[in-house]
Amino acid sequence: MDEAHKSKYSVHPRAYKMYYDLIDRYWWPGMKKDIDVYVRIATDFVTKLPRTSSGHDTIWVIVDRLTKSAHFLPMREDYKMDKLARSYLNKIVDRHGLPISMISDLNGRFTSRFQQSMQEALGT
Structure with missing residues (x-):
């Protein structure tokens, strides 16, 4: 494959x-x-972590199932969707291209809002 x-x-x-x-x-x-x-690409958040000196309390875990590479992006739990989309574009899409699909155990509302924010960030 x-x-x-x-x-x-x-x-x-x-x-x-x-x-x-x-x-x-x-x-x-x-x-x-x-x-x-x-x-597919798999994604999840690890939340409620002790706050770092830079204010991060969350880790966004993203695994590219093709390359089996894992990315651990420091975040804050209160980041807005547009900031998540920009971070995803800059850290993941720049390396792997746009995913065909994403696997997530997050709720459908999050996934829908994230996809909408991605489209806005891409200007489509």
């Missing part, structure tokens, strides 16, 4: 494109589901 996803001809394809790129050469039970999980 790594090779199919990183190919210079694919440019980090979505799950369905990656599936069709691979199906001619490979197949295994649960292949579509495995590919779908593979192309």
Whole structure:
């Protein structure tokens, strides 16, 4: 899956494109589901931490499931959505590009507001 996803001809394809790129050469039970999980980014917040000298009390944990790299962004629990979106663009999107999807156990309202803030920050 790594090779199919990183190919210079694919440019980090979505799950369905990656599936069709691979199906001619490979197949295994649960292949579509495995590919779908593979192309996602996982995110969560660790909150209520002791405040640092710079005022941070939260860590935003973001894992790129493709590269398996984890990012730990210091935050404050009271950061507004636009600040989170800008931080995400500057720290994550600059390195990995825009994600195809995000996995989060945060509520749907947060996810919706975050996506809206991302669109505004991108000017789309």
